[in-house]
Amino acid sequence: MDLLLRGGVLCDPLSNREGQVEILIRNGLVKAIGPSLGTVDVPMLELDGKLVLPGLIDLHVHLREPGGEKKETILTGCAAAVAGGFTAVACMPNTSPPVDSKETVAYIKERASRADLARVYPIGALTKGLEGQELSAMTVLAAEGVRGFSDDGRPVSCSALMLRALKYAHILGLPVLSHCEDLSLAAGGVVHSGVTGHRLGLPVISAASEAVAVIRDLLLQHEGGGSLHLAHLSSRLSVSLLQWAKEAGINCTAEVTPHHLLLTETAIDGFNTDTKMNPPLRDDADRTALRGAVQSGLIDVIATDHAPHHKTEKERGYLSAPFGVSGLETAFPLLFSRLVETKAVTLSRLVTCLSVAPARILGVPGGTLAPGSIADLVVIDPAAKRRVDKEKFYSLGKNTPFDGWQMGGLPILTLVGGDIKMCRGEVKGISYSFKPAVETMIKEGRI
């Protein structure tokens, strides 16, 4: 709907705009933005100093559909996205069947369009069946609209194949999103090879198992060109390799997850399987290096690696429970309250990592609210606080290590193409109280 947002405090690093503004939304676009737009003939919302950000874009989620609908569906995943302030997500291809055919890409796009919540950008499989043996039909997948290639969930172990993948993706103008892991080093491990993991007697995954794969991919990029994106870096060793690569002019970007920025391996004490993820939580020096790299700009993106699982799967015990964390509904408020409010990371850097950079890497609209851009935005109440309650997630995945944590800076309004998808925590098409919430908001003229 057409709207005038008044009295909001904008943070739009790409267009270098900050401070109090009015934003006029017409026909799904940002029509005008400025300190004062005068009187206009559209409903007005007074934001009372709340934050207005370009819609968050998560370039690494697992929506599980097709094939894993017990864990998550495209509808529930998109509901979780807009509830968390995300207006777009890129979904990884390790579904069943995997996203290695145009039919599966079309299916995901059709389900996403029916859900009518967040924008969904499918990532295509790098290899046929994600088997790491031969390249997928990358040209066909690109024509069907995938925004990148990955075998996420597992690495492409064969270096020659990875080199060819980088070259082909380069020709297609799409990034390769690499899950960096040397399986021969990581095999059987479930936690970081740190003090806590050893004390608990659990099989470990060393930082080297990631770093060996990181350096290989960087060298392959150097050899073959293309755009290499390193998924979920977890250790200081990987951060130093990234620094070397960027200084050497290697064309790469990298991401880190909220859980690696907020937790350390000590969280595994007590064997809560919601702390089991791949890569594993590492130690305090790793976390410090990752935070520093986010603030310095060395790490480009924060992505949730949203990996919902069914409760019964996570109840299997630490050795056999699946890896992964449900992340879409806690990412922004946890990062805002734990990193921005403590001044470890600026709001502008957080918005860059959660919106500007993912839009650029995927080559999709968004990441800014400059006039003429799509009206994908989120309004944040910086003063609102709530405890994480996993039972209230829209996501079917209740597997979060943050249950009960206090978080602040809650998303209260999410617009995609100017259409209200979430209002005061209620999600369009899902919550019975969505319509009344929107009607009250419009009637009162404030959120």
Ligand SMILES: [Zn+2]
């Ligand atoms: Zn991965």
Ligand SMILES: [Zn+2]
């Ligand atoms: Zn993943």
